[in-house]
Amino acid sequence: MGDPVTKSFSATVDTETKGTLANVVINWRVDKFKFRQHLTTAIFSGPVRVFNLGLKNSRAEWCLQMTPLHRVKNKSSGGKDEDFVSLFVCCKKLKEGEEIAATHTLRIVDDKGNVLYEPPASNKPFVHSNAGFPSWGKIEFISHRQLFASGQRYIQDDVLRIQAVIEFLVHTLHVDRLSTPMEIGASYLLDDLRKLYTSQEGCDMVLVSSDNGLFPVHKAILIARSKVFAAMLIHPTTEAENGICRIDDTDGETIAAMLEFMYTATCADLSIMAEKLVVAADKYDLADLRAVCQECLCSSLNVASAARMLILSNQHDLKRLREASLQLSIHNMSQFAEAGGLDELRQYNTEFFLDVLAQYGLLAGTKENVDSESKIPGDLRIHDASQ
The missing domain is CATH 3.30.710.10 (Potassium Channel Kv1.1; Chain A)
Structure with missing residues (x-):
């Protein structure tokens, strides 16, 4: 008998990581600035949800954060205090571990969108994350001295108009x-x-x-x-x-x-x-x-979610999920009851609730155990409202 035939296989894998950028412009009209200029607490623009811009698996939202009065020590003037407007680009509702890399440009514009003021911007992307910095911007966006200087038109009809241009990575494909x-x-x-x-x-x-x-x-x-x-x-x-x-x-x-x-x-x-x-x-x-x-x-199932998953499986005929949830609940009935699972099932459907109790009784030995007050944990007992 001859030697067995041995085959050799080789393969080459070409791998590529591709990204897509999205661009969003936020135009923020802040009125009554004569009053707001004295506020030392932050105010926020309305949010823009990033999944509407292409980042479909994120719940994050872009918005602008302004502190109208931020006082800092000016080293060039001998350490005297000077008042500034601070302005930041915020990324809210980031998930744990989520990061979004973005660049931004911050401006003051007039009612026609013409740029009146634009401090130098960095071309370097900033990383927004819930573990690091969700907000990036300028603590000293513009000084009050410059903003309210005689002859300046930054504030028109007591309205300050801010424009932010944000570019960020929305999609990475391997x-x-x-x-x-x-x-x-x-x-x-x-x-x-x-x-x-x-x-x-x-x-x-x-x-x-x-x-x-x-x-x-x-x-x-x-x-x-x-x-x-x-x-x-x-x-x-x-x-x-x-x-x-x-x-x-x-x-x-x-x-x-x-x-x-x-x-x-x-x-x-x-x-x-x-x-x-x-x-x-x-x-x-x-x-x-x-x-x-x-x-x-099924893989993420726990005692706290078992009742909700039982209801979901019953509503949509998810047999594997129903079996997994049922087994978890009846093997951990005390914890299940303490977590409010029985109350949740009882409120959902009485017949379904009784079926779960029947399953618990069968697991314990006989179906009659369900009707035995002495063998059912207190939270499992069915009380007659007329008593």
Whole structure:
């Protein structure tokens, strides 16, 4: 018998990290500045949510922070106090460990947007994070002496107009291409679908979320990925004809994550979004998204969340999640009851609550244990309101 045939395999992986930048301009009109100039506490502009600007897996918000009166010692004037307006770009609601790199330019403008004052800006990006510095800017944005100098027009009709131009990294994609025909084809397909999703080129329909977010999409992708959308769009429906579909029971953050998965079969922030996404997946018959959400929810299950997951599994027929939640609760019934799980189930549905108690009784030995006052922990007992 000859020597066994030994095959050698080799592969080359080409890897690339690609990023996309977003640009946002915040125009902030601050009135009654004659009064505000004496305030030593910060005031804030309205927020701009970054997921509306392309950072779909973040809950962060951009805003401006101004302290109208910030007193500092001026070394050039012998250490005398001098009053300044301080101005910062803030990134609020950053998740733990989240970082956003951004550059910014801060200006005073007139009512037509013409620049009246612009201190030197740094080209170096600043990193906004909840662990480090969520805000960057200038403590000495402009001195009161310059702001209120005779002949200056920085404040017009008692209004100070601030403009901030912020550029930040919204999307980073790691692409690995293995040099075998099938791997290369699959990698390019995934890359192209992600480009199609992020560029929004050729979109022929718009989804409108409950918070009035607008999400341009491609009908072909919706039809291919969802039987519910397919039924809506291949028949003469209002949505098919006008190209607009209102989803009044789903917020923009959830729709953005759902669409990311429909285009790319991935969701970067699944651990945070799974509970909302599984509801959307059930509604639009997205079997693969439903499956990965259910696995994610099972892996993060704990005593505090078990009741909520039991209810969710009952509402959306999530059998694996129901079994995992049930087993966790009945094996840790005392802690489950102390965490308010029984009250939550009782308020949700009496029949469902009794079924959980029956399961607890069967685990203990016999179903009759459920009806035995002596063998059920105090919080489990069913009290007759008439007594």
